Amino acid sequence: MLKTLIIEDDTSFSELLEGFLSRNGHQVKLCAKIATALKTLSEEQFQLLLVDYRLPDGTGLEVLRYLRDKQIAVPVLMMTSFNDVRTAVKSIQLGASDYILKPVNPDELLVAIEGAIAKSKTPKTEVASANYIKGESEQSEKIYQHVDLVAPTEMAVLIQGESGTGKEHIARLLHAKSARSSKPFVAIDCGSLSKELSISELFGHVRGSFTGALSDKKGQFEVAKGGTLFLDEVGNLSYEVQVKLLRALQERVIQPLGATKTVNVDVRIIAATNDDLQNSISNGDFREDLYHRLNQFKIQLPPLRERGNDLKLFIDYFIADANTELNRNVKQLSKEVKEVLFNYDWPGNLRELSNVIKRMVLLSFTETAQLDALPDEMVLAIQQPAPQNYGSDLKVSNEQNERLLIEDALKKTKYNKSKAARLLNIDRKTLYAKMERYQIE
Numbered sequence: 001m002l003k004t005l006i007i008e009d010d011t012s013f014s015e016l017l018e019g020f021l022s023r024n025g026h027q028v029k030l031c032a033k034i035a036t037a038l039k040t041l042s043e044e045q046f047q048l049l050l051v052d053y054r055l056p057d058g059t060g061l062e063v064l065r066y067l068r069d070k071q072i073a074v075p076v077l078m079m080t081s082f083n084d085v086r087t088a089v090k091s092i093q094l095g096a097s098d099y100i101l102k103p104v105n106p107d108e109l110l111v112a113i114e115g116a117i118a119k120s121k122t123p124k125t126e127v128a129s130a131n132y133i134k135g136e137s138e139q140s141e142k143i144y145q146h147v148d149l150v151a152p153t154e155m156a157v158l159i160q161g162e163s164g165t166g167k168e169h170i171a172r173l174l175h176a177k178s179a180r181s182s183k184p185f186v187a188i189d190c191g192s193l194s195k196e197l198s199i200s201e202l203f204g205h206v207r208g209s210f211t212g213a214l215s216d217k218k219g220q221f222e223v224a225k226g227g228t229l230f231l232d233e234v235g236n237l238s239y240e241v242q243v244k245l246l247r248a249l250q251e252r253v254i255q256p257l258g259a260t261k262t263v264n265v266d267v268r269i270i271a272a273t274n275d276d277l278q279n280s281i282s283n284g285d286f287r288e289d290l291y292h293r294l295n296q297f298k299i300q301l302p303p304l305r306e307r308g309n310d311l312k313l314f315i316d317y318f319i320a321d322a323n324t325e326l327n328r329n330v331k332q333l334s335k336e337v338k339e340v341l342f343n344y345d346w347p348g349n350l351r352e353l354s355n356v357i358k359r360m361v362l363l364s365f366t367e368t369a370q371l372d373a374l375p376d377e378m379v380l381a382i383q384q385p386a387p388q389n390y391g392s393d394l395k396v397s398n399e400q401n402e403r404l405l406i407e408d409a410l411k412k413t414k415y416n417k418s419k420a421a422r423l424l425n426i427d428r429k430t431l432y433a434k435m436e437r438y439q440i441e
């Protein structure tokens with residue numbers, strides 16, 4: 001019996017899920033609001049969480065933040081509508097194992113649950129012998145050439161790219177191709193750690209150094225000794241932690257919280273970000289000196305929609321993978337499916353593509369995948385008129401869209417800036433900075 005908590009406000013849907021999962025070996029509990037869910041989580045332990053993204057008293061991200069702050073390790077599967085994919089993909093950065101599109105298909109749900117549980121059992125420190133393909137576009141060639149050149153050096157590498165573009169995959173590859181490959185690769189998700197936690201997580205602490213420090217704990221700098229420390233979402237580190245990190249990198253020593261002795265640092269740093277750190281530097285959110293330390297070599301990963309022919313290669317690759325995993329035999333795509341896959345703009349990049357293809361293969365019982373195996377909303381999305389056209393100036397166009405999104409979020413939240421920031425999935429400081437920039441009152 002797998003003890004499972006479903007957090008979902010649509011009661012008829014959650015009861016349906018409850019019945020289905022109970023028949024498939026789950027012991028299910030239901031909560032319809034975040035507040036009741038957090039109370040339940042403080043009283044009981046679960047082995048799996050299914051969380052609706054939009055809930056009456058907030059978004060599923062709040063549940064993830066709670067789990068992070070309380071250091072509760074449990075696989076979480078986000079259930080999201082198509083329109084929320086962009087933000088749901090971000091939930092992965094906050095610790096969710098995966099997301100699944102609503103309406104939820106039962107077979108797809110079981111596959112996603114299996115994946116989420118398997119993922120939670122793979123230690124983050126393990127270097128996965130990930131299967132990957134390189135792609136053939138000019139950009140891909142350049143990326144892998146740069147990987148080959150920089151991997152054997154000791155240079156700090158900054159990997160920049162949208163969510164799901166393969167940053168962690170490149171970081172693991174850099175490690176695997178370096179002289180440090182026999183030593184640990186340790187990944188830290190800086191986005192999912194509070195300030196207090198990130199200091200102890202990075203540098204360690206000694207027993208009694210703060211309430212709750214019941215024993216000595218090695219920081220990840222020490223755990224990664226001789227190997228590579230991967231700082232994912234580095235733009236989310238608080239200013240105080242940035243100062244400590246910079247000192248560690250400059251002086252090559254760290255001091256665990258409460259310790260009198262220092263420890264030598266022997267790690268190579270690879271950092272990743274999906275923010276424009278230059279922007280964060282001008283906003284005063286990120287230290288320029290740290291940026292230069294991390295950015296001795298930059299690898300920019302392009303979004304999938306700009307990878308040209310690579311999209312086809314990735315589609316073929318993910319189909320082959322899903323055929324093997326799900327015991328299907330999809331060999332081709334109908335004309336309509338091709339049209340959708342090649343015209344969609346893939347905000348969640350490779351992660352979204354791999355999920356969409358897995359779902360499509362699961363729902364295809366013949367050799368040709370048909371349109372009804374794709375999410376309806378995806379089909380609708382490509383039929384919608386393109387967003388307002390601001391000419392070929394990408395920067396102006398992005399800024400206009402950002403401005404509209406911010407105004408919309410403010411209206412929806414009756415100008416409550418904390419709520420609007422949460423809705424936009426940015427912090428309040430960033431929202432203020434953007435409002436000032438766009439002169440939104």
Ligand SMILES: Nc1ncnc2c1ncn2[C@@H]1O[C@H](COP(=O)(O)OP(=O)(O)OP(=O)(O)O)[C@@H](O)[C@H]1O
Pocket residue numbers: 089092093130131132133134161162163164165166167168169170232274350351354
């Ligand atoms: N070259 C590749 N070949 C095959 N699959 C890939 C490749 N690159 C990435 N993927 C797959 O795409 C998904 C996203 O990759 P990854 O986690 O590395 O992206 P990311 O940019 O670090 O994501 P996030 O910003 O959400 O942390 C993973 O499932 C990964 O296995």
